Amino acid sequence: xxxxxxxxxxxxxxxxxxxxxxxxxxxxxxxxxxxxxxxxxxxxxxxxxxxxxxxxxxxxxxxxxxxxxxxxxxxxxxxxxxxxxxxxxxxxxxxxxxxxxxxxxxxxxxxxxxxxxxxxxxxxxxxxxxxxxxxxxxxxxxxxxxxxxxxxxxxxxxxxxxxxxxxxxxxxxxxxxxxxxxxxxxxxxxxxxxxxxxxxxxxxxxxxxxxxxxxxxxxxxxxxxxxxxxxxxxxxxxxxxxxxxxxxxxxxxxxxxxxxxxxxxxxxxxxxx
DNA sequence: CTGGGGATGGGGCCC
DNA sequence: TGGGCCCCATCCCCA
Numbered sequence: 260x261x262x263x264x265x266x267x268x269x270x271x272x273x274x275x276x277x278x279x280x281x282x283x284x285x286x287x288x289x290x291x292x293x294x295x296x297x298x299x300x301x302x303x304x305x306x307x308x309x310x311x312x313x314x315x316x317x318x319x320x321x322x323x324x325x326x327x328x329x330x331x332x333x334x335x336x337x338x339x340x341x342x343x344x345x346x347x348x349x350x351x352x353x354x355x356x357x358x359x360x361x362x363x364x365x366x367x368x369x370x371x372x373x374x375x376x377x378x379x380x381x382x383x384x385x386x387x388x389x390x391x392x393x394x395x396x397x398x399x400x401x402x403x404x405x406x407x408x409x410x411x412x413x414x415x416x417x418x419x420x421x422x423x424x425x426x427x428x429x430x431x432x433x434x435x436x437x438x439x440x441x442x443x444x445x446x447x448x449x450x451x452x453x454x455x456x457x458x459x460x461x462x463x464x465x466x467x468x469x470x471x472x473x474x475x476x477x478x479x480x481x482x483x484x485x486x487x488x489x490x491x492x493x494x495x496x497x498x499x500x501x502x503x504x505x506x507x508x509x510x511x512x513x514x515x516x517x518x519x520x521x522x523x524x525x526x527x528x529x530x531x532x
Numbered sequence: 533c534t535g536g537g538g539a540t541g542g543g544g545c546c547c
Numbered sequence: 548t549g550g551g552c553c554c555c556a557t558c559c560c561c562a
Contacts, residue, residue, distance in 0.1 A: 435548060436543075443542070461551060462540070469539070483537095489554070490538065497536065516556065518535065 422437035423430045426444040431437040439459075446456035448463040452470050457463045465487055468474070474484035476491040480498045485491040496503050496514030504519040505512045513519040 431543095438549085439543080458541075459551085462542090465540075485537080487539070488552095489540095489556090490536095492554085494537075513534095514536075517558080520557095521534075 422432065422434055424437060424440055424444070426441070429440060431440060442458040446458055448457040448460050449455070450457070450463055450466055450470070452467070455466060457466060468486035474486045476486070476488050477484045478491060478494055478498070480495070483494065485494060493515055499514070502512035502514045504514070504516050506519060506522055508523075511522065513522060
């Protein structure tokens with residue numbers, strides 16, 4: 260299977276440092292922190308920061324069958340002790356704004372169009388049944404996968420163990436990677452505000468911002484705020500004279516890969532295809 | 533059609 | 548080994 264997705268980028272060892280983002284984050288962060296703290300006891304949506312988050316695998320089957328039970332975020336016996344539980348501190352601590360942000364977008368090298376296939380596995384939910392939700396079962400399945408794969412005629416397995424996902428054809432070279440991947444099937448992090456489930460807590464945090472309206476990331480150029488750093492990064496491209504993505508045919512640059520792809524597919528590069 | 537924002541998924545790296 | 552975060556990528560929608 261294609262493993263190109265697992266290939267780390269050229270700057271793999273570089274510590275990202277969007278100094279520009281940091282600056283604005285430092286200044287705006289307090290505002291958001293205050294807003295967050297103040298809203299934490301006033302805004303209904305913000306309740307999800309304190310008690311609206313439940314990560315209970317057992318509810319997932321119910322979740323996909325019917326969301327009626329979770330549409331009313333009643334402060335029931337929430338399992339805040341769960342490893343996936345989030346608290347107001349988790350967000351208000353500004354773990355992602357605290358200066359861990361990355362390097363300056365600065366004069367980045369313009370990238371020519373080199374589309375990468377996004378790997379998706381579909382039909383996942385159909386495989387998830389209440390009886391399958393347990394991590395133990397997952398891991399036991401992993402073990403069996405390992406043994407079966409190592410015994411199979413896989414060329415890669417000859418040198419390293421292959422950790423196969425039982426929900427999809429994906430395979431990994433480490434158990435940790437597989438376990439993390441499995442979370443994308445089990446979706447243990449559930450937003451009790453809307454019932455949407457996520458594979459990782461920080462994904463849920465980002466989602467929660469859509470409820471709270473929190474936008475910790477501000478553009479230093481126009482002060483526009485974003486809930487997601489990636490979106491800010493994309494936005495910063497709009498301020499750049501030379502965009503990050505360049506058409507290999509007409510040299511026109513775009514702020515987003517998707518725009519370049521649209522551009523390519525809509526005519527410019529039709530000479531070659 | 534293009535440009536851009538919002539939201540989200542996922543692998544890799546660091547602690 | 549797991550959690551948290553980073554970054555990239557993608558889809559959807561709207562102006």
